[in-house]
Amino acid sequence: MTRVARPGTGPTMIRRRLRLRDMPMILMYHSVASVGADPNSLCVTPDRFAEQMAWLDRNGLRGVSVGTLLARMRAGRARGLVGITFDDGYQAIMETALPELSSRGFSATVFVISGLIGGTNRWDEGPSWPLVTADQVRVLAAAGFEIGSHSVSHPRLADLPADRLHAEVAGSRADLRALSGADVRGFAYPYGSMDAAARAAVRKAGFDYACAVQTSWADLGLWALPRVYIGQRDTAARLAGKRLLNRGRIALRGARS
Numbered sequence: 001m002t003r004v005a006r007p008g009t010g011p012t013m014i015r016r017r018l019r020l021r022d023m024p025m026i027l028m029y030h031s032v033a034s035v036g037a038d039p040n041s042l043c044v045t046p047d048r049f050a051e052q053m054a055w056l057d058r059n060g061l062r063g064v065s066v067g068t069l070l071a072r073m074r075a076g077r078a079r080g081l082v083g084i085t086f087d088d089g090y091q092a093i094m095e096t097a098l099p100e101l102s103s104r105g106f107s108a109t110v111f112v113i114s115g116l117i118g119g120t121n122r123w124d125e126g127p128s129w130p131l132v133t134a135d136q137v138r139v140l141a142a143a144g145f146e147i148g149s150h151s152v153s154h155p156r157l158a159d160l161p162a163d164r165l166h167a168e169v170a171g172s173r174a175d176l177r178a179l180s181g182a183d184v185r186g187f188a189y190p191y192g193s194m195d196a197a198a199r200a201a202v203r204k205a206g207f208d209y210a211c212a213v214q215t216s217w218a219d220l221g222l223w224a225l226p227r228v229y230i231g232q233r234d235t236a237a238r239l240a241g242k243r244l245l246n247r248g249r250i251a252l253r254g255a256r257s
């Protein structure tokens with residue numbers, strides 16, 4: 001009997017294997033900050049974030065970057081790991097999330113917008129918040145956080161013309177590699193917006209994986225990893241519920257989309 005299933009044989013193997021029952025829980029955050037107005041529900045206060053991380057700790061779970069999570073899945077050693085992600089790269093996380101995670105020995109992936117380094121979330125209607133600077137990207141990388149790409153300018157990638165798609169995906173990877181001095185293996189679709197062309201562009205640009213938000217059954221895999229939104233209302237009790245329902249929710253939404 002021949003089986004070509006060695007651990008660590010790269011993304012292809014894991015894509016083949018990535019079934020619903022193997023699907024890990026990946027938390028999606030944007031910012032951790034106390035702000036006045038948050039119409040798009042992007043922030044979790046530092047106290048709430050600490051409560052959520054303490055809940056993981058109490059339950060024997062460890063927060064890691066998505067890159068680490070996938071590597072551990074390939075090795076068959078992902079039990080007890082939960083992916084933690086931050087989209088957009090808000091500066092606030094430097095003072096809030098980073099110390100909270102580091103103090104627990106946790107890590108995370110920060111998906112940065114390469115064309116808006118040191119800029120603001122100008123694509124959003126709502127309050128303007130600063131995004132990480134080049135120095136802060138390097139600080140995050142040095143602290144063991146995975147730097148992923150969140151495109152060059154935060155457009156919706158579905159239906160984007162091919163040349164712009166290429167520039168947004170491959171261009172951001174090259175820029176972030178140069179900036180962070182590290183390889184950039186992960187991508188997160190802005191607004192969770194993607195189609196087959198976007199997934200192909202991410203694969204062709206050399207990324208190992210891409211995070212979506214919701215994923216249809218057909219798309220579920222390394223190029224469309226579903227994540228669970230975590231917000232200010234997510235107390236420890238609600239997190240426990242979200243953990244229990246994680247696979248059921250992926251299945252339900254996958255069937256609907």
Ligand SMILES: [Zn+2]
Pocket residue numbers: 087088150154190191
């Ligand atoms: Zn975003």
